[in-house]
Amino acid sequence: MAEPDPILPPARRSDATKATILAAARAQFAAVGYQATTIRAVANAAEIDPAMVMRYFGNKEGLFAAAADFDLRLPDLAGVARDALGAALVSHFLDRWEDDETLMALLRTASTNEAAAARMQALFSSQMAPLIARLSGDSRAGAAARAGLIASQVLGFALCRYVLKLPPVVALKRPEIVRRIGATVQSYLFDA
Known part of the structure; x- marks a missing residue:
């Protein structure tokens, strides 16, 4: 077991321990599910020691809640041409799926x-x-419906590519994806 760093003050050691636990939890949840x-x-x-995990997070559900704290880091799309917004969102989501195992853990577990x-x-x-509301100009309810449709597309794609690993979907190259x-997301953004 790793010994605490005697040079760091207790609060910093605590933060480092929590970060180590969360990194391990994210990897476990992403790999094998909840x-x-x-x-x-x-x-x-x-x-x-397992007691340290319990000390910081209480139980597995508390650990998962902390490990699954996730920011989509949605880009500012103000400078993107209206007809390229769907492709820009898909490109962003591909980056997020391939860059952070937390979203994968959420998908596997949800x-x-x-x-x-x-x-x-x-x-x-x-x-x-909120991003969809800004882009589409829709009311809150209309934007929520559009966001739901976009979520169905990106989550369904991620499930097939990264979790189920369907060979034809895995074989797709990024430009084709x-x-x-992107064309489907574009239609969800702006079609009536």
Whole structure:
């Protein structure tokens, strides 16, 4: 087990320990999902005692909630031409899927865990819907519907490519994905 760094003050050691635990948890949740992840496996991966995981996060659900705290980091699309917005969003989501295992953990877990499903719903309603409202000029309800359709497209694609690993979807090259899925997202953004 990793020994605490005697040079760091206790608060900084605590932050470092939490960060190590969260990194290990994200990797575990992304790799095997919520059900198969255990506090012991996370602790082993973090090279700490399982009691430390419990101390900081209480239980597996608390650990998951902290590990699944996610920012879509939606780009400022003000300078993007209206007819290229769908492709820009798809390109951004490809970057996010391939750059951060937290979203993958949420996706794997949301289909079997109510807390994860609620977190995924909140993620898209709180982050995606306001962006869609700005881009489309729709009311809040209309933007929420558009955001839901876009979520169905990007989440469905991610499930097929990164979780189920369907060979024809995995084989698609990025330009084709951006072109094809981008056209669908574009229609969700602006079609009546």
